Each structure stands twice: as structure tokens, then as C-alpha cells.
Amino acid sequence: MDVDATPSTQSDERVAETASVPTQHSTPSGHIALPQSLRLPGLDSVRAAQSWREAVSRYSEDEQRYLSARSAAYFHVLQFGSEQQQRQMIEQGFPMPEEWLAARNIPDHELKQLAEAGNAKAQMFYIDRSISVLSAVLSQRGLDTENAQDMQLLQLYASVSAMTHQRLTESKSPFAAYQDGLFETRTSRTQTPEPFAASIHIAAELGHAGADQLSNVFYQQHPGLNPGTVMHFYQSMRRQIGRP
Amino acid sequence: MWKYSVAAAAIAMIAVVNAQSTINTPPPPPPSFPPVIVEGIRIDGRRVLCTGTQCADVLRDMQMAVMAEPLPYEATLPDTDPTVDGEAFCENLADARPSGCSASNPPPSPGITVPGKQPWQANGCGTGGFANLFADVILTLASSNYYSGNLDAPYPGVGFRGACDGHDQCWAMAGEREACDRSFQRSMESACDQLGEANARGACYGFAGLYRGAVSSTNASDAAYQNSIKARACALWANDMRENGCED
Numbered sequence: 001m002d003v004d005a006t007p008s009t010q011s012d013e014r015v016a017e018t019a020s021v022p023t024q025h026s027t028p029s030g031h032i033a034l035p036q037s038l039r040l041p042g043l044d045s046v047r048a049a050q051s052w053r054e055a056v057s058r059y060s061e062d063e064q065r066y067l068s069a070r071s072a073a074y075f076h077v078l079q080f081g082s083e084q085q086q087r088q089m090i091e092q093g094f095p096m097p098e099e100w101l102a103a104r105n106i107p108d109h110e111l112k113q114l115a116e117a118g119n120a121k122a123q124m125f126y127i128d129r130s131i132s133v134l135s136a137v138l139s140q141r142g143l144d145t146e147n148a149q150d151m152q153l154l155q156l157y158a159s160v161s162a163m164t165h166q167r168l169t170e171s172k173s174p175f176a177a178y179q180d181g182l183f184e185t186r187t188s189r190t191q192t193p194e195p196f197a198a199s200i201h202i203a204a205e206l207g208h209a210g211a212d213q214l215s216n217v218f219y220q221q222h223p224g225l226n227p228g229t230v231m232h233f234y235q236s237m238r239r240q241i242g243r244p
Numbered sequence: 245m246w247k248y249s250v251a252a253a254a255i256a257m258i259a260v261v262n263a264q265s266t267i268n269t270p271p272p273p274p275p276s277f278p279p280v281i282v283e284g285i286r287i288d289g290r291r292v293l294c295t296g297t298q299c300a301d302v303l304r305d306m307q308m309a310v311m312a313e314p315l316p317y318e319a320t321l322p323d324t325d326p327t328v329d330g331e332a333f334c335e336n337l338a339d340a341r342p343s344g345c346s347a348s349n350p351p352p353s354p355g356i357t358v359p360g361k362q363p364w365q366a367n368g369c370g371t372g373g374f375a376n377l378f379a380d381v382i383l384t385l386a387s388s389n390y391y392s393g394n395l396d397a398p399y400p401g402v403g404f405r406g407a408c409d410g411h412d413q414c415w416a417m418a419g420e421r422e423a424c425d426r427s428f429q430r431s432m433e434s435a436c437d438q439l440g441e442a443n444a445r446g447a448c449y450g451f452a453g454l455y456r457g458a459v460s461s462t463n464a465s466d467a468a469y470q471n472s473i474k475a476r477a478c479a480l481w482a483n484d485m486r487e488n489g490c491e492d
Contacts, residue, residue: 134461138461142462144463145463151385153461154385154454157453157460158385158453159450159453160453161429161456161457162433162450162453165449166446166449184426187461188460189421190422194422228420229423233422233423236426
């Protein structure tokens with residue numbers, strides 16, 4: 001990925017204020033309008049569904065596999081169990097299957113441009129894609145400052161970490177909290193799960209209805225979690241969202 | 245690719261004194277003396293106090309050995325900790341010396357005072373352990389439009405010195421790495437938050453991200469963290485030797 005050390009600042013400062021404002025555009029029957037400030041270009045609405053599973057079942061096998069992989073990468077926080085929950089999660093900034101598939105087809109340089117121009121949804125996908133790139137390397141080895149390609153990865157690390165923190169601070173969205181936790185977990189040299197555990201607690205405070213259930217599952221799956229480290233990240237994220 | 249020496253020379257050439265008012269990250273709290281994690285009693289009645297894991301392990305093993313000795317019929321368990329032989333304790337503690345560690349010449353470490361030695365000091369972003377790494381990263385990657393030329397305040401008017409000192413201290417006290425590094429970045433970003441203009445804030449965040457990346461993701465930082473863990477273990481062991489009257 002071609003990246004820059006300086007993250008965009010024209011980000012989704014308006015997300016929190018405008019996310020709940022209903023769109024004035026007409027929306028096709030059976031569709032849910034996406035908040036104005038949370039749209040990829042050309043994608044104004046998504047189809048309503050009774051569950052994530054139902055929404056995913058509409059796509060090809062390859063697309064279903066891709067969506068399952070993205071869901072698993074986020075420990076299934078993307079899933080919903082009713083249309084009401086889907087609507088709430090859309091307002092909270094969680095990407096829906098149509099959006100994941102639309103973003104999948106956007107080339108790296110275009111996605112980066114959109115993210116740097118301040119498109120909040122593009123920033124989510126840019127962060128997601130960058131976490132995958134960084135994690136693939138950092139889970140295996142550290143970066144070599146004498147290596148030009150590694151220095152590009154360091155630049156990516158710098159810009160994405162700043163963008164991720166900025167998104168949480170400014171949007172206060174539960175999905176931004178999960179991305180912050182995922183960034184910290186997947187880009188740490190030990191892939192330590194504590195930051196993601198902390199992000200679940202923050203997402204719960206920010207209104208993600210599925211967070212409590214996820215928390216139980218996550219703690220069962222990671223029995224050795226260090227409570228002190230979870231608390232450290234939790235407090236850090238709480239300060240980021242302006243809560244003492 | 246910049247070499248450290250080239251980077252340091254370049255830094256020296258372009259370093260500027262920023263006469264404007266600077267937003268500074270707060271300095272870290274003064275390091276406290278390491279807490280006693282295990283204590284025991286010697287046969288002569290003196291107390292054994294351990295601040296490091298080597299000492300704690302030695303003392304626990306000796307206490308367990310005493311407790312494992314067969315008790316006479318109808319004896320009751322003692323109310324106090326079992327006493328340990330002071331001479332044997334010192335021998336065992338000396339044997340537990342961390343590799344490459346000297347009781348008489350330990351590395352400086354936060355909160356530990358060694359008679360006749362300089363106390364540990366943080367050294368900010370521009371000198372000491374990470375200076376070359378930061379310089380290398382900044383000069384290779386950062387936008388020259390924004391770089392101030394001062395590693396302690398790479399974005400003009402925003403000082404990262406306190407954040408760097410806090411990170412130095414966190415690592416030097418063998419803090420959990422991910423937690424130390426996250427606090428480091430948040431401290432820098434908090435200083436950036438004081439900037440009113442969004443583009444300025446973003447550029448400042450970019451420097452915070454570069455510093456964070458340098459300490460969290462590079463081979464050089466992996467080695468530095470391991471060294472800080474070893475140095476702390478040595479300093480605590482030497483402190484326990486000294487405080488418990490053991491000779492190396």
C-alpha cells in the first residue's frame with residue numbers, strides 16, 4: 001500500500017451529530033438509508049434483513065466466504081439478529097455486507113484517497129485493510145529501519161494508528177472502538193488480545209447492543225487475559241471518548 | 245536509507261530553537277521505590293525483603309522447604325512465616341544472579357538508589373536510546389513541511405519531551421510493553437489536541453504515530469525493550485542483595 005505519514009484531519013467530526021439525522025433522499029422499498037456522513041460514493045442505502053446471516057446469504061459463495069472472514073476478524077461484532085438491530089448498527093457506523101463488498105472492489109490508492117479526503121466509511125475500510133497488511137508482517141517479525149519497504153510499513157502504521165485514534169475520539173462510535181482495539185491487538189508484536197477486550201467494554205458503553213454477549217464469549221475464548229492490561233486500555237479508550 | 249550517524253548529523257544541522265510558547269506533554273510522576281513483593285524472617289530475627297522475582301523465588305523456595313519438613317507428632321503449624329537460614333539465603337540469591345549482572349555495578353533504574361552511583365534519569369526524545377531511531381524514522385518518513393528539526397517537539401510548538409520521559413520510565417520499570425506504548429501515543433496526541441486547527445492537529449498526530457510506530461513495531465525497539473527488562477531485573481536483584489546484607 002502506498003501511504004503517507006500524515007493522516008487526514010477532515011474526518012468524520014460530524015458523524016456523531018449527523019448519524020441520527022434521517023436522510024432526505026428517497027430510499028427504495030425494503031432498503032435502509034445510510035446516514036449521509038457514513039456513505040461510500042454511490043452507495044446510499046442497504047437492503048433490510050432480519051439477520052446478518054440472511055443478508056449474507058444473498059451473495060455468491062466467494063462473497064459469502066469474504067464476508068464470513070471479515071466477520072470473524074472482528075470476532076463477529078458485525079452480526080445482527082433483527083432489522084431493528086441492523087438499523088441501530090447502521091446509525092452507529094457498523095458497515096453492512098453491501099458496503100464490505102463495495103469496498104472490496106475499491107483499489108488501494110482510491111480507498112486511501114477517499115479516506116484522506118475525510119470519507120468516514122472509507123476510513124473504516126482503509127483502517128481494516130491496513131490492519132490486515134500490518135498484522136501479516138508484525139505477527140511474524142519486527143520492522144527493519146534499514147529496509148525501505150519496512151519503512152513504508154512503519155509509515156502506514158503511523159498514519160493508521162493516528163487515524164484510528166482520531167476516529168474514536170471524534171465519532172465516539174462503537175465500531176470505531178472495535179477498530180481501535182483490533183488495531184492494537186493485531187499490530188502488537190505479541191498479538192495480545194487485551195486491547196480488543198477493552199474495546200468491547202467501550203463499545204458497550206457507546207451503545208452496541210451485542211457487546212455484552214460478545215464479552216462473555218471473548219473472555220471464554222481467551223482465559224488468560226491480563227485484567228490489569230485490559231483495564232489500562234479501557235481507561236485509555238475512555239479518556240479518548242471524553243469520559244473520565 | 246539514512247544511517248544513524250547521518251541522521252544525527254542532519255538533526256544537529258537543522259535543529260532550531262522554537263521561541264514560541266510550546267504545548268508540552270506532562271512529565272511522568274517521580275518513580276517510586278519498587279514495592280516489596282515477598283518478605284520473610286531469618287533465623288537471627290532479621291527480616292528478608294524482596295523487590296525482585298529472583299529474590300522472591302529464592303525466599304519462597306526456602307520457606308516451602310522448611311514447611312515441607314516433617315513435623316513432630318501433635319505439633320501445630322506455626323503462626324508466623326517459617327524462618328530461613330540467612331547465610332544459605334544469600335548463597336541462593338547470589339546463585340540466582342541474572343546473566344551478565346553485577347551486584348556492585350548494576351545499571352541505573354528508576355526508584356533505586358545505589359550508593360556512589362548516578363540515579364536513573366529519563367532523557368527525552370532527542371538523546372539516549374531512542375534518539376537515533378526517532379531521527380531515522382522522522383528524516384526518512386516525515387513531511388519536511390511540518391518537521392521542526394527538534395526531536396523533542398517535532399511539530400512546532402508541541403513538546404513531546406514529557407511523553408518520551410514517561411515512556412522511558414515505563415519501560416525502565418519493566419512495564420507491560422503494549423500498555424507503555426499506548427500511553428506514550430495518547431500522551432503525545434493529548435498535546436496535539438490543544439492545536440485548534442484540524443490540519444495542524446492531523447500533522448501532529450502523524451508525528452505521534454511515527455514515534456509510536458518506532459517504539460512498537462521495529463526490531464530495534466524489540467531489542468531495546470528486552471534490554472530494559474534485563475536491566476530492571478539486574479537492578480532489582482542487586483538491590484535485594486544489597487538491602488538484605490548479601491555479598492556478591
